[in-house]
Amino acid sequence: MPDTSRRELFKAVAAGAMVAPLSVLAQPAVAGSCASPPLRWGQGPEGQRIADLGDGTYLNPIVAGDHPDPTILKDGDDYYMTFSSFYSYPGLVIWHSTDLVNWAPIGPALHKTLGDIWAVDLCKHDGRYFIYLPANPTGKGWSIFVIWADDIAGPWSEPIDLEIDGCIDPGHIVGEDGKRYLFVNGIRRVRLRDDGLATDGALEPAYSPWRYPDDWVTENFAPEGPKLLRHGEWFYLITAVGGTAGPVTGHMVIAARSRSIHGPWEHCPQNPLVRTQSEAEPWWSRGHATLVEGPAGDWWMVYHAYENGFRTLGRQTLLEPIEWTADGWFRALGGDLSRPLRKPAGGKASAAGFALSDDFSGDRFGTQWAFHNPGPDERKRARYDNGVLRLKASGASPIDSSPLTCVVPDRSYEVEVTMAPGMGAEAGLLLFYNNKAFIGVGFDDTTIKNFQYAEELVWARAPRAAGPVRVRLNNSNNVVTFHYSHDGGRSWQLHPTRMEVSGLHHNVFGGFLSLKIGIYAAGRGEVAISDFRYRALDG
Incomplete structure (x- = not known):
């Protein structure tokens, strides 16, 4: 589909979305939070909060409400993101942005019922889009499935079972050998066939994650959510440990690197790179991160967290700036996430959110x-x-x-x-x-x-x-x-x-x-x- 047609489709699907905030929506500080003065978000459709404050800054979350396990893809000047959809069908709604802050939905990629759907991975290889998704269609065990499309807006294929039993949280990467791999919870690895639609080898151990001190208050060790990228001469492996929920200080982001997809991997000396330190912070259980390059070449980290006092909203999607350091590692720069941060440079304005009110004159299944x-x-x-x-x-x-x-x-x-x-x-x-x-x-x-x-x-x-x-x-x-x-x-x-x-x-x-x-x-x-x-x- 030509880019112009695709953009027109995005506009039609995201009807009611706002390109920029109309005003600023006041919100009170949560009791015990570090937010002072009270938090203020941008105001989008129907008064919904959006991240863009209209003055070159943004306030997290970038996608409010239940949007956990974000997986993000930079595709030219466009960014796409999708999330765990669990028991919701149609599912795997794909969202679009051109500035990393303002996001609007395109529509669902998955229509066939597969039971519970957990953390997925959205990627592009040789001009084709793929979503690798863990599913439990029978309720008796997990496997990794894949769907694919030649256009991000679809149509998407029927799910194909890769028969990677008992695994969740896939992360796709192309190795220095040109071969495709999936990393999964554990942290384990399996080679894929060149078309990405079947495995080409056995599941094997890949990395023994960095361990935090035993006296830290976490839910459990739970190495999961491996996301990989190649930057310069290194492969970087971003992993979540500490448990997804439970104590607010549990979930965290760690990193490792290697010159080969086959290792050996060295732990980042600054681990953990992101972690909630106390219940006074505005965002709890921060983790499951992916690194992404911004429109102007700077770098960012996208991950999820629970909002202090509002766990009912689920895990919401946050954006935090990072910088690459002289020793070839990176560090998070967000600091106090109760305060606005400078937006990524070089991004074009894009739609934010969408109206939830519905006169039922059209089919909004999957999107809403x-x-x-x-x-x-x-x-x-x-x-x-x-x-x-x-x-x-x-x-x-x-x-x-x-x-x-x-x-x-x-x-x-x-x-x-x-x-x-x-x-x-x-x-x-x-x-x-x-x-x-x-x-x-x-x-x-x-x-x-x-x-x-x-x-x-x-x-x-x-x-x-x-x-x-x-x-x-x-x-x-x-x-x-x-x-x-x-x-x-x-x-x-x-x-x-x-x-x-x-x-x-x-x-x-x-x-x-x-x-x-x-x-x-x-x-x-x-x-x-x-x-x-x-x-x-x-x-």
Whole structure:
């Protein structure tokens, strides 16, 4: 596809994205954080926070909300990035930037259901794009799959199982011998066939990672997330150790280098290069890094972290400057990440974020909406009908259904949606972590239901008027309030139960997920969904 056509496609897919911040959005400092004065982000679509402050600086995260295990590709003047998608399908949404700070989605690369999808690697070789992805399609064991495309915007191939059993976190590199390799957790290595679509040898040990002192507070050793690049005469291997979650001081970034992809590897004398030192910092469990060259030839590190006080948002994507030192190593320069940093030089303005409000006049599956842990034919449950999304019922409640979910980028926000459950159907608006951790309200033909921490409070059921219902969810710094209206939003009824959700995250429920907006349809028949609106709030 010509570059001009590709850019037009990006503009169309990222409809509603902002090229530059309209203003600056105030946010209060988190209790105990080192942020003073209060943090202030750029304001994008619907008031969503974006990193670009409009004055040549940016404030992390560069991609807000649940975007973990970032893998980034520099392709000429363009940058592409994708993330772990776990149980969300369609999945592996690819994002685009020209300045490393402002990012907007292109669309999903993966449509076939493969179960849980963890840290992937996006690369380009001989003009073709590849995504190497760990998946657990049966729930009984991991393998590495690959999909490929001749254009970043797709279409992408069907997944091919490389049969690298029991492995996750692939990292692609071309060795000095011209051969292609994947490094995986461990840290182990396997040679690939020249076309990258099959292995060409056995899995073997590659590197024994640097070990931190035994008295450091970490989750576990867990060497993972190997990302590699060739810079000058050296190969550099960037690895995560210390555990992905758990204690906030656990996850960290380390490096090693070798003149050959086959080693020997020497540890960086400055390890760890990135690590959260205390709970007072604004970003916790920092790790899983990739190095990338900026538009003007300077260098940067992209990685993920949890936000202090908002683990519910999942692991978000951060950008930190680095510099190469005279001894051939590199060091991180970000310092206090509660403060703005200078943007990469030489980048052109590009779109940032995208509007989450949806009139359901077009298909936004994969870019905005995804089913959680769907069956192979789950997508057939949804059909568009003149501005209405008709969702076929599944399961008896959110506990055994596959709700429609949307990633949340902001600390505080408000959403509204109209739902009309058909005879025998039940619909509801949720904040959904997984089928064992969610809150929300539901509506069937005659009854209002209340779900508090994955359990319906049967005693709290209340009668309701017939017809469509408009529902409002307000999440203000982890305190959630529901309202509902039976007259199209002209008058509102406060739901009597408020809930606090700061504990709905990985360290309590596992799974490495985030708390997402969810819409469920259960029972029999179908539910008509219309006029979904999102608005970020201060605070």
